[in-house]
Amino acid sequence: MPETAIHDDPSTGSGTGAGTGAGSGTVTGPFEKTPGWLDWYDGPSKPAFELPAGSVDAHCHVFGPGAQFPYAPERKYTPCDASADQLFALRDRLGFARNVIVQATCHGADNRALVDALGRSDGRARGVATVRRDVTGEQLAELHAAGVRGVRFNFVKRLVDRIDTASLDEIVAKIAPLGWHVVIYFEAEDLPELYDFFRGIPTDVVVDHMGRPDVSKDPDGPEFGLFLRFLRENPNVWTKVTCPERLSVTGPAALAGEQHAYRDVVPFARRVVEEFPDRVLWGTDWPHPNLKDHMPDDGLLVDFIPQIAVTAELQQKLLVDNPLRLYWPELSREGA
């Protein structure tokens, strides 16, 4: 690893109790955390970057608490609990106005923790659910009333068993009339195989984490080129320019006051923000499932934003206008 490599220091991850409340590290109910699990960072710094008014954290999760909302039997990992109250405390600490809470695979298609969090958000959270092909119109209507506006299809092999695309087509046919969109999570090496299926989705499509590019490769090379082509040729496709802490190879990590974290991710994310300014979203990814090297300070993650959206206009689109258009069209300037 180069000298600037991200350090493996789980001790930075928890326990101060200073910011988002006690609880980082605990898992309740009959559960034990996956060995080596890194807990979310308790007591994040106040960002130096001042978020535009009305900013949306458009990718985050809730985990359990397990005693109340049990983790799914088919899960591939067991996290520490990360409750809605803790998420909303983080929202306020960082200066966000709203959240988009994405169903995490550790809850399978049991959306109860998500729905509970939406119900306690005072309308300041929307959701992206996981549903199965046999979901009924009544269940979808209930999810919609709770604030769900999309479904997530996950193709990351370490997270889920493969689902055939025929059943996903059935789900798309059910959710499209509600005006929902589809969030897709996949790794860059799998895009060629999935390309045609993705292109056939008729609703808006939102890609998680820029399709997980290998940032040790050239941003002008064929792998990221295919992803850029996907966006260029399909105006219904959006992407989250999220998770530098997951994608970075060289760091440095967003810890200990670092103001220029994850430099190797910047050329990729900045490129996307500048070419597709009206189809990008940003989120913390709190509580950051399955990180292996370190757990970022979420305040310093917010300070990553001006590295990839370098003007006030781009920041306004990324953090306010775009997520409102997708999740709160009734509040959106363009939707008004």
Ligand code: 0GY
């Ligand atoms: C993320 C990334 C991950 C996990 C999940 O639903 C999930 O379990 O999304 C991951 O492990 O890469 O977006 O939180």
